[in-house]
Amino acid sequence: MDRGTSRWIRRTSLLSAALAAVALTAACGDNTSTGSSQPKGSGSPLTSAPSTAPSTGAALNISDDLAKQICDMLRPQLSDWRVQGPTLGKIAFNATVLQWATQNGFLLQLPGDRGVVDRVTTKSCSDVRDQTLSALEIPNMAAGLVAG
Structure with a gap:
């Protein structure tokens, strides 16, 4: 299998997983949790100002390690x-x-705080955020996410 075909197979698998996750999230309805909303990872939580992006739940606290991970x-x-x-x-x-x-255990909380990606990328990799907004032609990262 050539490299180009392999890349499309990986993307197709990833897309299928994403669509399944979106369907699962939508089917869950109430996104409340009795457990901790602190995702896995170490480092200090991100405590930037609230995003102007839509948010319907409590803000997720994302460690510096997880912020670096999404940027990467x-x-x-x-x-x-x-x-x-x-x-x-x-x-x-x-x-x-x-x-x-x-991967980091907060999939079910994501629909309630879609602005988390904006907050994290603004602080940790504003260049990546700006390039993403430009490439996807969106006003903020939350606008590019499927509503949960």
Whole structure:
């Protein structure tokens, strides 16, 4: 299998997982949790000012390590999103954010605080945030996420 085919197979698998996660999140309805909302990871929590992005729940506290992780996940995809355009880019963006939230245990809280990606990337990698907004043609990161 050539490298290009392998890349599309990985993206198709990731997209399928993302769509399943979105469906699961939507089916859950009430996003309240009796457990801790603190995601896995070490480092100090991110305590930036609230985002202007829509938020319907309590703000998630994201460690510096997890902030670096989402930046590192978004950065290599920027050139693909510029080529693919905003429609396909938004699908991949959603898949990446859902993967990040799933890996770190706060997938069910994400729909209640979609602005978390804006807060995290503004503080940790504003260059990646700006390039993402430009490539996906969105006013803020929350606007690029599927509403839960």
